[in-house]
Amino acid sequence: MTEETLNGASIGAGALLSVLREGPARTRTELVELTGLARTTVSQRLDALLRHRWVVAADTSTSSGGRPAAAFAFNRAARLVLAADLGVTHHRVAITDLGTTVLAERTADVPIDREPESTLAWLAQTFAELLAESGYDLANVCGAGIGLPGPVEYSTGRPVSPPLMPGWDRFPVPEWLGERLGVPVLVDNDVNIMALGEHWVGYPEADQLIFVKIGTGIGCGIISDGRLHRGAQGAAGDIGHIRVVDADEVVCHCGNTGCVEAVAGSAALAARITASGVLAKDGRDVVRLLDLGDPEVVHLVRQAGRETGDVLASIVNFFNPGAIVIGGDIAEAGEHFLAGVREVIYKRSLPLATRHLRIQASKLGDHAGIIGAAVMVIEHVLAPQAVDTTVVV
Template sequence: MAAAKGRTSVTKEGKEHEEAGSASGAGTILWLIATGRACSRSALTEASGLSRSTVTERLAALFDAGLIEEAPEALPSGGRPARMIRLNTDFGVVLSADIGESHARLAITDLEPRILAEAVGTIDIRHGPVPVLGWIVEQFRLLLKRLGRRHEDVLGIGIGLPAPVDHEGGRVVGPSVMTGWDDFDIRAWLQRQFDAPVSVENDVNLMTLAEFRRFWPEVGQFLFIKAGTGIGSGIITDGRLYRGAQGAAGDIGHIQFTGEPAPLCRCGKLGCVEARAAGWAIARDLSNRGVEATTARDVIDHLRANQPEAVRLVREAGRVLGEVTADVVSVLNPSVIVIGGTLAQAGEDLLSGVRELVYQRSLPLATRNLTIAAGQSDIRTGLLLGAALLVIETQMRPETIERTIIRHQRSAAAGARRRRAG
């Protein structure tokens, strides 16, 4: 998209003003298209409340930027068929990373999002941020090269972490398993490598976003509980991810039960939900009973083999999870609760305990139309797609799309200059 013409001599501020003006107001139109609320010129005019000529002008800016395209199929109408307008999912790519305690999974997606390439590797999160992030950057560059995409094609980077995250600051805060990461500026470090926006989020929120957008998009009040190695939850209210004041909302795994015995949690406190019902805690209890287990995956393997102690402990974990979920239902009153993560593969052995306690302890009004279901997202890819969705939604918002267009133009122009010089 060409910037508005001006005098030959122009200040940096003036240049930015001209560039922003060329895309002014386009964000609302793009948001309507990207979210599927309107996908024809007449529908966009009606939904936006703008005049037809204004919609045409703003569509032209988005077409010129390469953000939207006309689909080959037409929409049925009472008269002449209308051409459908859709987001150009090849406009850019998103780099996503799921950083775990011992493994990292990476992906490059388009803007649908759909995974185009991925990689997985063994890491040790205790080595600190620079070695781990350095390896991730190297793998991202290899994946981009494999796809024939350039750095300037990167719309943004999404990082998922197994720890409390200050989303606004792009930093880990008070981690229980991420030694050496506390308050490290992940966002700034990665931006220096790629000159692209970076979104940092805890893994549960990203899983929540993926499950919600893909399978429950019409639900206004939504709760996702991850039951795996650890336990946490993500909250969607009025269709948007709710993080709380500092990004700590949904940390149900460290709510404490005072009843005895009160096992020691990894966070150092006694009696946490996680210490009673998480995958690592069930594996601990199995080991204490002479059944070899170290991970949530081991627990599920024993359950599928009908190992009696595994079945009993998973059912007990379901009731513990149901106790804390009942408290959350009383506070948030969600209409859908989804249980995901590795332990959710236990099916009704886990879910029946959750349902039992929720319906027993919550008011009838809160449970009258409540749905409690197992997650549908693939455990391997759900978090990566959630990271991609976070980046796409952040960069496509009406208040940020003008900056996205300008940055893309500048990056593309700089890349073209480098290729001519080379």
């Protein structure tokens, strides 16, 4: 290790900030020992981070018998993040700090199939209202993260042929919203940001994780080696149109037959329950009926779990995740859906692939999306290279 590198990476102000983000408060002496930098270099870069409020003096201090040495910690309150998880019919909007603590939030039932300008204008207004109610303004904000219920080309932040979002194809969401907010805007599909949120808060130890959202559609987010895997064009994880065995008679909105989304998605499940003689309009109704203990609903929910497990078994054999996390409306159905998923995965997957596999419900519930949207921004803004461009040493 040389004075200017740590594990082969240059130690600028951004890398020094990463050390403080990932661990406890540190003294200047400890930072010198950790980085291998000269004490004067550490002091210069630490002072620059203090000026920009990225770090603060910590309450804790250490002493070897003389005057206690000051310790420094990452300042989670240095900036705010705007986060939004936009669903097909239900939206959640929030403000968080740099540690993903939610400071203010609001939910609304607003259909996504309105024109994008109308939805995004509502979103910008909601952000402004939450900031005002919390005593902040846009000057405190470092970025905005948005999740959309459809395919997104992550490099541009533009939706690409989203089946449930008419009028949104290739719409410049980051540019349109960024002009009105005056901050960087990052956009991804809703399942990817949920996977980020679950990994960041719920399962930080699971470096190989699959997050599956069971809603109107079915999709999955893939965490590989601790990082979100988006694929070449950002389309990784679109499992909703994988064919389920013995479901050829079910026609999907995509034009194919047997898609798992058309068989086991919340809308499909509600329709099957209604056909059995019990009215269910959506996933929320499914969960409500399940709580009432209706035996036919229990049977159909477990069967939907088996059909989802049929698709996931192949993914387990291919990817060998350490954890599968189930989220979305149907995740609230509890063990009935999960039991069906587990039954088929353990039956059809290799024993080695399932030896230590955990299959569990989401820990964050309907907050996974806004937490993940905030994480997306935080990781972008606080990347060492990004910090180095804004912090003058």
